[in-house]
Amino acid sequence: MIELVDIGYVRSGAKDVDTAVGFARDIVGMKYQGADDGVHYLRADKRQHCLAFVEGESGVLSSGLVLRDDKALHNAAKHLESIGIRVHRGTDEEARSRRVTDFISFDDPWGNKFDLVIGQMHDPSFLELTRASSGITEFGHLCVDAKDIYKAAEFWTENFNIKVSDWVQNNAALMRFNPVHHTLAVFQGDEPGLCHMNFQVDEIDAIFRNWNFLKEHDVEIEQGPGRHPQSGAVFLYFKGPEGFTYEYSWNVRLIHDDDAWIPRTFDPTMFGAIDMWGGSSQKPSTQRQILTADNDADAAAVQALTEAAQTRV
Numbered sequence: 001m002i003e004l005v006d007i008g009y010v011r012s013g014a015k016d017v018d019t020a021v022g023f024a025r026d027i028v029g030m031k032y033q034g035a036d037d038g039v040h041y042l043r044a045d046k047r048q049h050c051l052a053f054v055e056g057e058s059g060v061l062s063s064g065l066v067l068r069d070d071k072a073l074h075n076a077a078k079h080l081e082s083i084g085i086r087v088h089r090g091t092d093e094e095a096r097s098r099r100v101t102d103f104i105s106f107d108d109p110w111g112n113k114f115d116l117v118i119g120q121m122h123d124p125s126f127l128e129l130t131r132a133s134s135g136i137t138e139f140g141h142l143c144v145d146a147k148d149i150y151k152a153a154e155f156w157t158e159n160f161n162i163k164v165s166d167w168v169q170n171n172a173a174l175m176r177f178n179p180v181h182h183t184l185a186v187f188q189g190d191e192p193g194l195c196h197m198n199f200q201v202d203e204i205d206a207i208f209r210n211w212n213f214l215k216e217h218d219v220e221i222e223q224g225p226g227r228h229p230q231s232g233a234v235f236l237y238f239k240g241p242e243g244f245t246y247e248y249s250w251n252v253r254l255i256h257d258d259d260a261w262i263p264r265t266f267d268p269t270m271f272g273a274i275d276m277w278g279g280s281s282q283k284p285s286t287q288r289q290i291l292t293a294d295n296d297a298d299a300a301a302v303q304a305l306t307e308a309a310q311t312r313v
């Protein structure tokens with residue numbers, strides 16, 4: 001069993017990195033932490049960064065999940081290999097680029113790339129968001145796509161300290177590894193990719209302030225403002241450059257008694273199942289996963305591995 005302790009970051013490729021960074025900084029409201037070797041870092045909370053744009057091909061590169069220590073990382077690699085998943089050991093240079101002390105990476109059976117990291121660098125300085133009125137308090141959750149959400153949930157719950165909080169029938173598995181209703185979610189999608197990256201905001205007013213701000217700046221609103229019946233959170237999804245979907249949300253449900261919580265199923269065709277206020281239930285758009293070649297493996301080998309894994313599940 002692999003024990004996650006936190007989410008770390010999203011790492012995304014950007015063809016037009018200046019526009020992507022400008023949007024995250026000036027529209028989303030994050031703090032720009034500078035660039036190093038073609039990687040641009042953006043901060044939203046205690047983490048040195050939770051979003052990195054890498055100059056190059058457009059698409060998500062990986063999502064970082066945090067483990068406790070060396071031993072946990074070593075055991076995670078062993079566990080993943082024991083179930084037939086190829087593990088890449090991060091080099092010192094790759095770890096430095098991710099602002100972590102060490103990491104491994106793997107593709108989930110649907111082709112989403114994850115980094116399991118330890119020692120994520122924190123920034124102790126006072127956080128001055130570029131746009132304080134955004135109300136951002138932290139990187140809240142991330143969501144990836146998989147063809148079969150039930151098999152995906154099985155992968156996460158059997159191999160990680162993850163529980164399903166609620167289901168949207170055939171559409172979404174909302175999962176937790178701490179009291180927050182969902183920190184990791186899998187949405188139904190035919191191709192791997194990042195469905196969205198979520199930021200928590202400090203008050204309901206921030207959702208509506210942001211909504212007006214985004215409209216004034218001609219940003220495409222994908223969904224909301226609305227309220228999810230599963231987490232109870234008030235949400236707003238919007239699309240940034242490079243097809244990257246951001247979400248602000250407020251007041252997510254906390255589940256303190258794991259044993260008492262029974263996952264519920266919501267029928268997405270019923271009124272209010274996605275948005276209790278009856279807004280659009282159209283799924284936000286996904287930024288596709290870039291298949292990368294690790295070390296000695298070439299891209300074709302990675303693809304073959306992904307296909308083999310998909311056949312297995």
Ligand SMILES: [Fe+2]
Binds near residue numbers: 196198
């Ligand atoms: Fe979300």
